[in-house]
Amino acid sequence: MPLPKAELHLHIEGTLEPGLAFALAARNGVELPFKDAEELRHAYHFEDLQSFLDLYYRLMAVLHTEDDFAELADAYLARAAAQGVRHAEIFFDPQAHTSRGVPLATVVEGLGRALDTSEERHGVSTRLIMCFLRDESAASAMETLLAAKPYLHRIAGVGLDSAEAGHPPAKFREVYEVAAELGLRRVAHAGEEGPPAYISEALDVLGVERVDHGLRCMEDPELVERLVRDRVPLTLCPLSNVRLRAVRTLEEHPLPAMMDAGLMCTVNSDDPSYFGGYAGDNFDAVQRALGVGEERLRELARNSFLASFLEDDEERRALLIAEVDAYDFGADRA
């Protein structure tokens, strides 16, 4: 049995495996610029965030119907469960779908259908977090937020993703103000490719409760001190950082230094289909490449539940943390 964990940084569109992409392309009559799943897999070599995003947006064009979104989410939940994920806070990018004519209702209801039965079928509780594309305008984000009002019973929070450099958090100040008024939780990607100042800005201007990535905080000792003092959770994604060249090699990943500094780190998969692994694969990778020991893996797992938005189900949070505390690494090896 793998170590129980929560996944807090996961883009559902980034779980689209080549096999499912081809199946959906055939079903929906979408032409993909690759001969087969094997050739597509070879395209998963990226220079940077932008080169990944180009393929990412191209592939998600196979998603059209509620069934497609439900199938996508269900495939992720099954894989995540097999790697010990017991709670998942799942990002989705509505603008990437509405901009190509897929209604928001189709996306939310399709994902929602899979999430509704996830706990019962996969043992994974879930939350849905709606992300805005930061390389689109603030007006487009606001329009998306207001259009989501009928579906807020399905949406726990908002996030900010896509190309970071040149798109500072403050661009979305008003959108986040309205999100807060609507009672939504707030997170944002910051400090992946963008500078440490974007992390401070996400906290100060957008009022985020968690920082997605936050890797580059290590360049600013005062910021690290603040993040430690305020126990701001960071959702790190080690395999993603290597694939998108935020770090040169996994062995050079700052996770151990970040934990030494007292930062509240979590380990997540980001876009697992593209970056070489799901949540458990990321845990295995940091254990292997960085020598992160068992007690630190336990701390990462505990952090993931502490940093999750399980406030309305403290009983489940306590239960899952107790499972982490009681976890026997020896039994997993046996």
Ligand SMILES: [Zn+2]
């Ligand atoms: Zn991400």
